[in-house]
Amino acid sequence: QPVLTQPPSASGTPGRRVAISCSGSSSNIGSNTVNWYQHLPGTAPQLLIYSNNQRSSGVPDRFSGSKSGTSASLAISGLQSDDEAYYYCAAWDDSLNGVIFGGGTQLTVL
C-alpha cells in the first residue's frame, strides 16, 4: 500500500513546539496540495490543515502547515495535553488517481 512517509511518533512538553514531517514524491506532494488530519481514538478524523497551509475553521493558529517540493510539515506550537492524538498527512496522487495517506504520527504530550 503506497503511503506518504511520516515518523510513527513524536513528543513534546507542554508549551513547546513540535513538527511532524511528511515525505512523498512528484506524483503526490510534488504536484498536489497536502492536507493534515487530527484523529482522536473513538472519534472521526478532523481536517486540520488544507491546501498545504490553510487552517480549517475553528483550528487555532498554534497549528501551521508548510510544503516544499515533495515534503510537507505540520507544526504545533504551545503544545497542550489536548493535542495528544494521531496526525495524518494526505495528498492526491496523480499516478494512482486517489488519495494517499501517511502512516500516521502519534503525538504524545509529556
Added chain:
Amino acid sequence: EMQLVESGGGLVQPGGSLRLSCEASGFTFNAYSMNWVRQAPGKGLEWLTYISSSDSSRYYADSVKGRFTVSRDNAKNSLYLQMNSLREEDTALYYCVRARSLDVWGQGTTVTVSS
C-alpha cells in the same frame, strides 16, 4: 450542520457481500465528490474509492479494485459502497468522507469479516 451518517456495517463471512450507505445532510450533496476511507484495527487510514459529484469519474485503491463498487444517488443525498468477495483483511471501520480534501467525515460503520 453538515453531517454524514453511515450504515450497513456488520458481521459477514469471508467471501460474502455487504452494502454500506451514507446519508448526507446540511450541504448540497450533488455539488461534492465523495470518498470511502477505512481504518483497520491498529492500522492507519486507507483511502478506498472516489466518486465525482456527477458520477462521471470513479477511482479505486488497488486493494479493493474489482471487488468494491461505489455509487451515489444525488436525489436521495446518498452514497453507497457495494462490497463483494470480502476478506478478513477488509475488517475495518468504514468512513464516508466529503470531497478530495476529505473535509467532512462521518462517524463510521464497522465491518467485521470472520467465519
